[in-house]
Amino acid sequence: MTYCIHVPSDTTAKALGADRVARLVEFFAEEHKLDMKVSRNSTRGLYWIEPLVEVDTEEGRYGFGPVKEGDIESLFTAEFWKGNVDHPLALGLVEEIPYLKRQERFTFSRLGITDPLSLEDYKANDGFKGLENAIRLSSQQIVDAVKESGLRGRGGAAFPTGIKWQTVLNVESPKNQKYIVCNADEGDSGTFADRLVMECDPFMLIEGMVIAGLAVGATQGYIYCRSEYPLSIENLNQAIKTAYENSFLGANILGSNNHFDLEVRMGAGAYICGEETSLLESLEGKRGLVRAKPPLPAIVGLFGQPTVVNNVLSLAAIPFIMDKGAKAYADVGVGRSRGTLPFQLTGNVKFGGLVELAFGPTLNELMYDFGGGTRSGRPLRAVQVGGPLGAYLHESQWDTSLGYEEFAQKEAVLGHGGVVMFDNTVDMSEQARFSMEFCVAESCGKCTPCRIGSTRGVEVIDRIRSGENVDGNLNLLADLCETMVDGSLCAMGGMTPFPVQSAMKYFREDFVKSTVSTANTEEL
Amino acid sequence: MTTPRFVTWEPSIAQTIIDEFKAKPGALLPLLHAIQDRFSYIPEDAVALIAGALKLSRAEVHGVISFYHHFRTKQPGRHIVEICRAEACQSVGARGLEAYAKSALGVQYHQTTADNNITLEPVYCLGNCSCGPSVRVGNEVYAEVDSRRFDELVNSLKTERVEIL
Numbered sequence: 001m002t003y004c005i006h007v008p009s010d011t012t013a014k015a016l017g018a019d020r021v022a023r024l025v026e027f028f029a030e031e032h033k034l035d036m037k038v039s040r041n042s043t044r045g046l047y048w049i050e051p052l053v054e055v056d057t058e059e060g061r062y063g064f065g066p067v068k069e070g071d072i073e074s075l076f077t078a079e080f081w082k083g084n085v086d087h088p089l090a091l092g093l094v095e096e097i098p099y100l101k102r103q104e105r106f107t108f109s110r111l112g113i114t115d116p117l118s119l120e121d122y123k124a125n126d127g128f129k130g131l132e133n134a135i136r137l138s139s140q141q142i143v144d145a146v147k148e149s150g151l152r153g154r155g156g157a158a159f160p161t162g163i164k165w166q167t168v169l170n171v172e173s174p175k176n177q178k179y180i181v182c183n184a185d186e187g188d189s190g191t192f193a194d195r196l197v198m199e200c201d202p203f204m205l206i207e208g209m210v211i212a213g214l215a216v217g218a219t220q221g222y223i224y225c226r227s228e229y230p231l232s233i234e235n236l237n238q239a240i241k242t243a244y245e246n247s248f249l250g251a252n253i254l255g256s257n258n259h260f261d262l263e264v265r266m267g268a269g270a271y272i273c274g275e276e277t278s279l280l281e282s283l284e285g286k287r288g289l290v291r292a293k294p295p296l297p298a299i300v301g302l303f304g305q306p307t308v309v310n311n312v313l314s315l316a317a318i319p320f321i322m323d324k325g326a327k328a329y330a331d332v333g334v335g336r337s338r339g340t341l342p343f344q345l346t347g348n349v350k351f352g353g354l355v356e357l358a359f360g361p362t363l364n365e366l367m368y369d370f371g372g373g374t375r376s377g378r379p380l381r382a383v384q385v386g387g388p389l390g391a392y393l394h395e396s397q398w399d400t401s402l403g404y405e406e407f408a409q410k411e412a413v414l415g416h417g418g419v420v421m422f423d424n425t426v427d428m429s430e431q432a433r434f435s436m437e438f439c440v441a442e443s444c445g446k447c448t449p450c451r452i453g454s455t456r457g458v459e460v461i462d463r464i465r466s467g468e469n470v471d472g473n474l475n476l477l478a479d480l481c482e483t484m485v486d487g488s489l490c491a492m493g494g495m496t497p498f499p500v501q502s503a504m505k506y507f508r509e510d511f512v513k514s515t516v517s518t519a520n521t522e523e524l
Numbered sequence: 525m526t527t528p529r530f531v532t533w534e535p536s537i538a539q540t541i542i543d544e545f546k547a548k549p550g551a552l553l554p555l556l557h558a559i560q561d562r563f564s565y566i567p568e569d570a571v572a573l574i575a576g577a578l579k580l581s582r583a584e585v586h587g588v589i590s591f592y593h594h595f596r597t598k599q600p601g602r603h604i605v606e607i608c609r610a611e612a613c614q615s616v617g618a619r620g621l622e623a624y625a626k627s628a629l630g631v632q633y634h635q636t637t638a639d640n641n642i643t644l645e646p647v648y649c650l651g652n653c654s655c656g657p658s659v660r661v662g663n664e665v666y667a668e669v670d671s672r673r674f675d676e677l678v679n680s681l682k683t684e685r686v687e688i689l
Contacts, residue, residue: 012651012652012665047655269594285551388610442648
């Protein structure tokens with residue numbers, strides 16, 4: 001009998017040594033003359049136990065982790081391939097690990113189970129069932145299903161996906177060409193869910209985009225992926241090739257006479273290109289300067305044609321909706337936030353990783369019940385949710401329910417579901433300074449409040465941090481933030497003040513102390 | 525670890541790349557990537573060739589190159605070491621790591637060590653946010669990097685590693 005050993009292959013597992021672990025397992029298997037196959041599956045997203053080595057048994061997959069190079073010998077001594085054995089790294093049946101068992105994996109149901117590039121694995125786990133259903137429906141019926149699901153965009157605006165699709169479906173294209181553009185420029189610190197989709201389940205994104213094409217009458221799609229994710233680009237390109245070879249892309253998709261082409265384009269390290277109009281400019285081969293809206297990209301988008309621009313997570317949710325039904329998706333959640341959001345627990349966290357849950361639990365439940373508090377063991381002090389433009393939340397806000405409206409009421413954003421935890425060693429005036437500094441580095445420069453405001457913001461915070469006219473400068477900073485919020489063309493300048501304002505409001509003591517080291521605040 | 529193999533500037537090689545890409549819609553970005561992937565940077569001489577092929581002004585091509593952090597107009601060191609400066613990594617000690625790396629290598633960001641071995645660059649998020657601080661060398665990401673691991677990493681870049689296994 002062949003023993004099958006799974007070793008994850010995503011960027012984080014590799015960064016923790018998974019490649020070397022896989023090679024060592026193969027080496028030892030040969031030494032022990034065992035009939036053993038090492039498969040490189042995707043990650044479960046339970047990063048605190050990566051590299052997580054799993055073995056197939058009759059009861060299911062047994063896990064061992066985190067497995068370091070030095071553990072391989074003792075794993076072989078314990079005959080780990082039998083699964084239920086006595087070893088300090090033994091975790092039992094992986095599906096029974098509470099961190100995983102308590103999740104609601106709608107989008108990430110295949111995560112950690114399948115080989116990312118195996119079409120057979122994908123199809124054996126409900127892959128392309130959504131597309132098969134969609135092909136039998138009219139465009140309007142697909143759009144209606146997406147509306148009914150309540151799916152919303154994962155950007156700051158949380159705009160309903162179905163309404164966006166309806167707009168593109170309704171508008172006539174002057175050149176009879178519409179586009180589906182996937183915004184895979186996941187530049188927010190504290191997020192990696194897009195990367196997991198692309199590296200670990202690329203067929204799901206392809207399927208979502210083909211369905212979007214059917215829904216609005218688009219025949220060309222682009223995935224604009226950031227250059228910081230080379231493995232995502234590699235896996236997507238391989239999966240796209242396989243999809244073409246098997247009639248899931250190209251002319252005559254699944255014999256239906258529908259046509260959809262798909263190409264991956266690599267960004268070039270510009271955060272602003274995550275803003276949809278900048279992204280379109282960049283795809284057209286230009287500087288990623290934001291466009292004034294209106295017109296909306298749904299009406300005048302890529303190359304001037306009607307374009308759906310959706311985030312990876314929105315498009316990745318589509319196959320589930322078209323397979324299991326809009327109601328199954330809409331049935332979970334809270335208020336107007338329907339379905340699930342893959343939360344990403346990051347930063348100073350003990351048990352970091354991906355936690356897909358229906359909207360609704362509180363931030364505290366996520367950070368403590370799943371995250372287990374801080375990695376450093378010190379008290380948690382501040383939490384930034386929704387990326388570098390999201391507010392820092394203070395302890396008094398951590399009982400907020402995870403939903404778009406619930407967060408908006410607390411002047412915070414949920415965005416992409418990234419949760420970055422900080423312990424009590426954090427200096428919030430330094431974090432506020434960084435927000436402005438990040439905007440200096442990443443502003444596209446088109447509008448003055450963002451371009452100049454961020455530079456002035458860094459200067460004012462430096463004066464505050466050096467104890468110069470603190471009250472006066474805090475008032476000036478408050479004014480500056482208001483100008484940026486009200487006067488910027490897009491969310492970059494318009495939201496950069498959110499972390500700054502929240503830091504001033506809830507962590508004011510960090511701004512009013514007079515002697516602060518400026519050792520780490522030198523120029524970029 | 526795979527070291528990218530770059531070639532010395534040669535207009536005919538650039539022209540072959542340009543011809544391969546110029547008909548693509550929105551060709552400039554993929555074209556610039558291909559040029560940089562081949563030569564390790566985008567030489568000034570390439571700008572005129574690209575501008576001519578895409579019917580753009582040289583200023584327009586330069587404007588695109590200078591907009592994106594990824595593109596370089598000067599040859600980098602043999603290895604590019606990127607340190608994540610984003611919030612998730614900050615919360616677990618990235619600021620200290622940055623300061624350490626600068627002093628250990630004797631360079632600031634965007635500079636190359638005297639032996640031309642390492643170019644130090646900042647990066648804003650590698651998507652390894654649960655296991656920071658994160659460092660990338662080429663396409664390899666390293667997790668939970670402290671000063672000791674940084675030294676090991678830099679040492680491994682000074683010598684060609686022989687893989688025993």
